[in-house]
């Protein structure tokens with residue numbers, strides 16, 4: 001049921017896999033094929049024109065210099081200048097557009113990856129580290145750009161240059177041409193040896209980079225804990241360790257890269273020296289003109305540069321292929337909570353929610369919920385009470401399909417929730433949780449998150465109903481005050497009220513409420529309670545109750561222990577039995593749990609009004 005976790009292990013068959021990655025990257029370019037071909041045509045034309053230059057130089061040596069033709073020298077120089085201008089213009093136009101296409105493809109890939117991350121269930125996200133996901137989204141996708149933007153250009157230019165120069169050389173003097181060709185197999189052998197090494201190293205580099213990013217992200221997110229425990233030196237040491245491991249792999253890569261480049265230049269330059277030697281002998285023997293030898297040497301240098309450049313880009317491409325593996329690995333994770341074929345949209349203003357023999361486990365061998373039966377009608381509040389770990393939050397999370405039931409079914413209006421589209425199901429549910437997350441945005445936008453098209457007036461009306469308006473207008477910029485990350489931090493009670501305003505704005509028929517366990521002063525509590533009462537009106541509400549006041553308003557009280565509903569007392573009975581229970585620190589529902597699983601766990605109710 002759980003989606004497979006990504007693994008950062010070694011990849012033994014890197015070369016074959018690398019081919020697959022490259023194929024997938026090329027597939028990303030498919031919508032831009034026409035643009036890419038157009039750019040390639042421009043770049044190839046520029047390269048072809050460049051191949052004319054050595055011929056001009058040959059003419060200079062064999063005709064103009066020998067015959068002392070000043071006019072021809074001028075003409076040849078002008079001709080070469082013309083070639084240079086045309087070549088530069090063509091190359092500029094082609095390169096610019098191709099790089100732009102690369103950027104567009106990468107922006108699209110990043111957005112797709114982000115979208116994909118949001119389709120993966122909570123179970124997946126709880127197993128992953130945010131730093132690693134962020135690293136894939138930014139660093140690894142950035143590396144893929146190299147392949148998309150540069151692969152076609154460099155392969156095309158350099159291959160064309162090599163083939164063109166070789167063809168011209170063979171037609172001029174095939175023996176000398178063959179000498180140059182001898183280096184090709186050696187360069188190929190080198191690339192076959194080094195390609196897989198680059199890929200493996202690259203994957204390790206990206207893994208180490210992700211690890212150090214994760215350390216930084218966790219340490220900064222937990223800055224309060226780090227500060228209060230005075231663990232800054234420890235965190236710094238942890239991060240330094242991560243960076244050091246990253247550095248070690250990077251240095252190995254640099255060493256390998258430098259060795260590979262040096263070997264390639266050696267092989268290609270060696271061929272030029274042979275041309276120099278053998279060609280020189282042929283000129284002396286009268287079999288070759290001096291101009292032809294110069295042209296040969298220029299073509300040979302052309303090829304040398306192309307092969308060196310190809311080898312450099314080959315290593316960069318292999319490195320990028322290693323990084324792209326991490327991107328595709330993420331894209332390949334399939335969401336385990338999907339729309340079923342034929343799923344319908346849930347459209348209801350009121351909802352009846354039924355649990356029919358529901359069972360659930362996060363891990364196969366550890367059941368968390370067993371045989372849950374309940375029914376909640378519109379306007380009813382179901383209060384869930386029980387010790388910590390009894391399964392209350394889990395039960396509530398199954399309703400919006402944050403996790404999938406293992407046995408039985410949950411029905412809304414008589415239909416299994418798996419027959420509805422996930423989006424419409426979640427649209428029908430509002431959640432007010434203990435940990436209210438506020439985005440780094442204005443108060444207004446944080447409330448509007450409940451319904452993105454709500455007007456400013458509707459936002460304000462929701463804030464009033466949530467008893468939040470008063471404290472909002474007292475803030476420096478009122479509704480425009482920035483809160484959340486990098487903004488003003490609010491008290492627990494204020495956050496709760498913003499969250500209630502969000503839920504009021506969403507106006508969904510089902511409400512899931514996890515009451516705050518932290519102590520809130522009496523005034524705040526009264527404000528929150530009256531806001532919640534407004535929110536609950538007409539809705540089908542499930543509340544994880546930590547206060548007697550909440551239980552008092554409930555239509556059903558379900559006492560949970562060990563993942564089962566063990567009692568369903570009426571309110572009067574519940575209060576009466578709880579009242580007989582002495583010590584203050586004990587929670588009122590505990591009397592039902594004597595002898596049940598979790599009976600010795602910590603109390604789940606909070607003492608109020610401290």
Ligand SMILES: Nc1ncnc2c1ncn2[C@@H]1O[C@H](COP(=O)(O)OP(=O)(O)OP(=O)(O)O)[C@@H](O)[C@H]1O
Pocket residue numbers: 126362363368386387388389390391392393394395604
């Ligand atoms: N994401 C998860 N993965 C694995 N096990 C989990 C996960 N969330 C909860 N559990 C386990 O499931 C059991 C029920 O947890 P749950 O959070 O539903 O209890 P609860 O009654 O809501 O407790 P509390 O009042 O403390 O929130 C616990 O044993 C818990 O450790």
